Amino acid sequence: MKILEIKNLYKSFGKTGVLHGVNFSMEEGEVVSIIGASGSGKTTLLRCINFLERADSGQVLLDGQVLFDAENQGRLTGKELRKKQLNFGLVFQDFNLFPQYNVLDNVMLAPRLLAKERPDFKANRKAIFSEIEETARGLLNRVGLGDKLTNYPCELSGGQKQRVSIARALALKPRILFFDEPTSALDPELTGEILKVIRKLAEEHITMVIVTHEIDFASNVSDKVIFMADGIVVEEGPPSQVIDHPQNERTRSFLQKLNEK
Incomplete structure (x- = not known):
């Protein structure tokens, strides 16, 4: 199909x-x-x-x-x-990263917001956020940015910003x-x-x-x-x-x- x-x-x-x-x-x-x-x-x-x-x-x-x-x-x-x-996940040509957040937080932001809609969120907040962080770290390693987790977008090259954007899109596990x-x-x-x-x-x-x-x-x-x-x-x-x-x-x-x- x-x-x-x-x-x-x-x-x-x-x-x-x-x-x-x-x-x-x-x-x-x-x-x-x-x-x-x-x-x-x-x-x-x-x-x-x-x-x-x-x-x-x-x-x-x-x-x-x-x-x-x-x-x-x-x-x-x-x-x-x-x-x-x-x-669907969409990677834009101009990155669209949030300048006030570091690389790791940029990737975790959307999954964290969505997690709050889960019925079990209040009871399992710590475990859910821990899983989201583990996934985000893995994705950033996957795109070669495991050493840039605490950097901010202004500290990255254009190529690095775009790789963060790719990791961010993958974090939501799009079809x-x-x-x-x-x-x-x-x-x-x-x-x-x-x-x-x-x-x-x-x-x-x-x-x-x-x-x-x-x-x-x-x-x-x-x-x-x-x-x-x-x-x-x-x-x-x-x-x-x-x-x-x-x-x-x-x-x-x-x-x-x-x-x-």
């Missing part, structure tokens, strides 16, 4: 249409990279799937069950929204991890740090959707590549097709222009 299905998503901001009927699906454990020029709708698509924006029409299905249906679903309450969002141009704010050396972490996650069969401009990386790490233009999926398939032997003229033109830079 497909873990994620996106059906006919449309989104406009005022009179400006951004998504014009986006459709795609993926299996559990797959890595899907989304490529395309700026303004093609990639980030808006991720934000709609993650409920940071509300699609005007269309559906989002998880494990074959409708998670979102614009036609039959009113505005969600805050609690309903949080419950749906917990299925699917989304990346929105995770290396766009980094120089080439720091970009390599992040791509190495994502590659390791792919080897661990973490289900991921990656919006990226790193075409070589997308080619090497992805099970499927989606090329978007003007708010639609123009072409999708394995990297050997979409990147190495594109079938659509728009895909060929996009890749050719990248090669000329």
Whole structure:
């Protein structure tokens, strides 16, 4: 069964249409990279799937069950929204860390807040928080930041901040991890740090959707590549097709222009 299905998503901001009927699906454990020029709708698509924006029409299905249906679903309450969002983790291009918290606290913050909603929280507060801290420490070790637990974001490089962001997203144990141009704010050396972490996650069969401009990386790490233009999926398939032997003229033109830079 497909873990994620996106059906006919449309989104406009005022009179400006951004998504014009986006459709795609993926299996559990797959890595899907989304490529395309700026303004093609990639980030808006991720934000709609993650409920940071509300699609005007269309559906989002998880494990074959409708998670979102614009036609039959009113505005969600805050609690309903949080419950749906917990299925997905999102790593932003600009890190979005809390500057007043150290690295460990940034990773623990959301799990601690969610833990307070557990019926057994008052009786088991110490044990629950201890487990959350152990998990956070393990995740930071996993991304190579075990020696930075007490540092604050202002003391970190861009690559280190992004690795904290990845650990923070993983702390909530999402079904699917989304990346929105995770290396766009980094120089080439720091970009390599992040791509190495994502590659390791792919080897661990973490289900991921990656919006990226790193075409070589997308080619090497992805099970499927989606090329978007003007708010639609123009072409999708394995990297050997979409990147190495594109079938659509728009895909060929996009890749050719990248090669000329």
